[in-house]
Amino acid sequence: MEVEKMDENEWKYHGEGNQSLVVSHCQRCVVLRFLKSPPNQNKTPEEILHHLQNIVDFGKHVMKQFFGENYVHHGEIIQLPLDFVRQLCLKIQPERPECRCDKDMDTLSGYAMCLPNLTRLQPFRFAEHRPILCIEIKPKCGFIPFSSHVSQEIKHKVCRYCMHQHLKVANGKWKRPSKYCPLDLFSGNKQRMHFALKSLLQEAQNNLKIFKNGELIYGCKDDQDCVCDWNELARHLKPFFFPCNGLASGPQCTRSVVKELIHVITMALLSSTDSCRAGHMKTVPVSQGRSYCEASAFNKELVRNGKHKLESSGLPRGCLLYKTLQAQMLDMLDIEGLYPLYSRVEQYLEEFPEERSTLQIDGPYNEAFYEKLLDLSLEDDGTVAFALTKVQQYRIAMTAKDCSIMIALSPCLQDECSEQRPVVLTSKSRFTFSVSVLDLDLKPYESIPHQYKLDGEIVNYYLKNVQAKEDPVMSNLFKENEDCTLVLHKV
Numbered sequence: 001m002e003v004e005k006m007d008e009n010e011w012k013y014h015g016e017g018n019q020s021l022v023v024s025h026c027q028r029c030v031v032l033r034f035l036k037s038p039p040n041q042n043k044t045p046e047e048i049l050h051h052l053q054n055i056v057d058f059g060k061h062v063m064k065q066f067f068g069e070n071y072v073h074h075g076e077i078i079q080l081p082l083d084f085v086r087q088l089c090l091k092i093q094p095e096r097p098e099c100r101c102d103k104d105m106d107t108l109s110g111y112a113m114c115l116p117n118l119t120r121l122q123p124f125r126f127a128e129h130r131p132i133l134c135i136e137i138k139p140k141c142g143f144i145p146f147s148s149h150v151s152q153e154i155k156h157k158v159c160r161y162c163m164h165q166h167l168k169v170a171n172g173k174w175k176r177p178s179k180y181c182p183l184d185l186f187s188g189n190k191q192r193m194h195f196a197l198k199s200l201l202q203e204a205q206n207n208l209k210i211f212k213n214g215e216l217i218y219g220c221k222d223d224q225d226c227v228c229d230w231n232e233l234a235r236h237l238k239p240f241f242f243p244c245n246g247l248a249s250g251p252q253c254t255r256s257v258v259k260e261l262i263h264v265i266t267m268a269l270l271s272s273t274d275s276c277r278a279g280h281m282k283t284v285p286v287s288q289g290r291s292y293c294e295a296s297a298f299n300k301e302l303v304r305n306g307k308h309k310l311e312s313s314g315l316p317r318g319c320l321l322y323k324t325l326q327a328q329m330l331d332m333l334d335i336e337g338l339y340p341l342y343s344r345v346e347q348y349l350e351e352f353p354e355e356r357s358t359l360q361i362d363g364p365y366n367e368a369f370y371e372k373l374l375d376l377s378l379e380d381d382g383t384v385a386f387a388l389t390k391v392q393q394y395r396i397a398m399t400a401k402d403c404s405i406m407i408a409l410s411p412c413l414q415d416e417c418s419e420q421r422p423v424v425l426t427s428k429s430r431f432t433f434s435v436s437v438l439d440l441d442l443k444p445y446e447s448i449p450h451q452y453k454l455d456g457e458i459v460n461y462y463l464k465n466v467q468a469k470e471d472p473v474m475s476n477l478f479k480e481n482e483d484c485t486l487v488l489h490k491v
């Protein structure tokens, strides 16, 4: 990219999260990702550069190992003319959702990350001007803690996402709770995955976005502004799924399109399009802990119907969901078991503050950092080294619990099968697709006390306000299910 010739008119607002703001190029397949910070808490250009370097290194040396070369796009740092950045910031400001304006885009350092636009097929080839559909999913934590350090039994039964929903609705973050449960999506069972995806389509919150040719057509721009009309979605997607079929619009058409969409997402999520080193490392057994969540609407429906053998077909080893789950499961102790270890590291650092850099707490995130993460032993020998390894593994797990998956799909013809890319079939079309992961910024060491506090708040809110009021018939059914999997029904 010729940075001297940067023109803000060639870029447009694309999206943002809590930490960064993204603009996309109007013609080319790249985005710029800027860091954000609260007003008057600007970091120095050196600090920004260091932070960005850490993000790139972490993607390159650590997350690529866990997730696989093809899934991770670490990008590169770019230094931009300050004038361009300031003009760009002014240009995009009106597009920003109000709820994200508590932080400002960094306009002082001139540094940003340059990344491929993942709403396009990866790797992108210039010749491609075909229509593209992209589904972004933030799946969140896909397992129930199996750690013996968990102090509240409910955490072994109901997943964090489902519990957190209630607190979020009470706090006004979302108007309605979602029926989505990450354990259904991560189950590998198609029926459960379909239910999870349908629930995401019903209540997208910040867990689902759909882009057509790079433009957001479905999902929440912010808490107030949600474009979640299935008929409108079907209108956008009909040409993708039923290209030469005169399927009339109406409820039947909407249902058919949504069904095809869910099918195609499921197939892409279960596909294995990469191999990686961590695939060879000793992995955390996926079978640990319970494979379903008692609060899942899918599960409740089964129990209501007297069925209690919830299928968890397991995920294919090479697929991105599997790799994400493996990385998430590096949280083996749960925050309750981790927090005392964090305190041990803290105590050590208070005594020896100069050791902070040797311990690589704030980077560099290099090969050596990665190697130290591979020790999955849970035998606490009382050392700082053990505590530190668990803390760093926890940070990786937290990162994987908050990342997003991008599935880009483009219609292709039968004779295009020779391409390197995988293909997924629907009843009336075929698509080449790519799957990528984004937002792999390592969670800060300093966020651990916040995690500890939040965990307590989520669980206490749930126990007090939800479980206490739960339908007693339902909880009895669960109890019976748990004890002997035999439920007696009145005849």
Ligand SMILES: O=P(O)(O)O[C@@H]1[C@@H](OP(=O)(O)O)[C@H](OP(=O)(O)O)[C@H](O)[C@H](OP(=O)(O)O)[C@H]1OP(=O)(O)O
Pocket: 017, 018, 019, 206, 398, 401, 402, 443, 447, 454
């Ligand atoms: O704690 P959670 O599970 O609510 O996750 C936070 C996310 O909220 P969510 O529940 O997905 O709506 C939250 O997402 P939103 O800003 O609410 O869209 C952030 O991703 C936050 O990350 P960070 O601390 O800013 O790096 C996330 O915080 P971390 O816990 O990942 O640090």
Ligand SMILES: Nc1ncnc2c1ncn2[C@@H]1O[C@H](COP(=O)(O)OP(=O)(O)OP(=O)(O)O)[C@@H](O)[C@H]1O
Pocket: 014, 015, 016, 017, 018, 019, 020, 021, 022, 031, 033, 115, 116, 117, 118, 119, 136, 209, 402, 404, 438, 439, 441
């Ligand atoms: N390389 C990319 N290509 C296309 N879109 C992207 C890319 N990177 C980010 N985005 C879009 O920008 C949004 C915000 O990016 P990102 O998730 O990295 O922000 P964040 O502030 O780090 O998020 P969080 O709130 O989870 O901390 C994403 O949800 C996605 O829609």
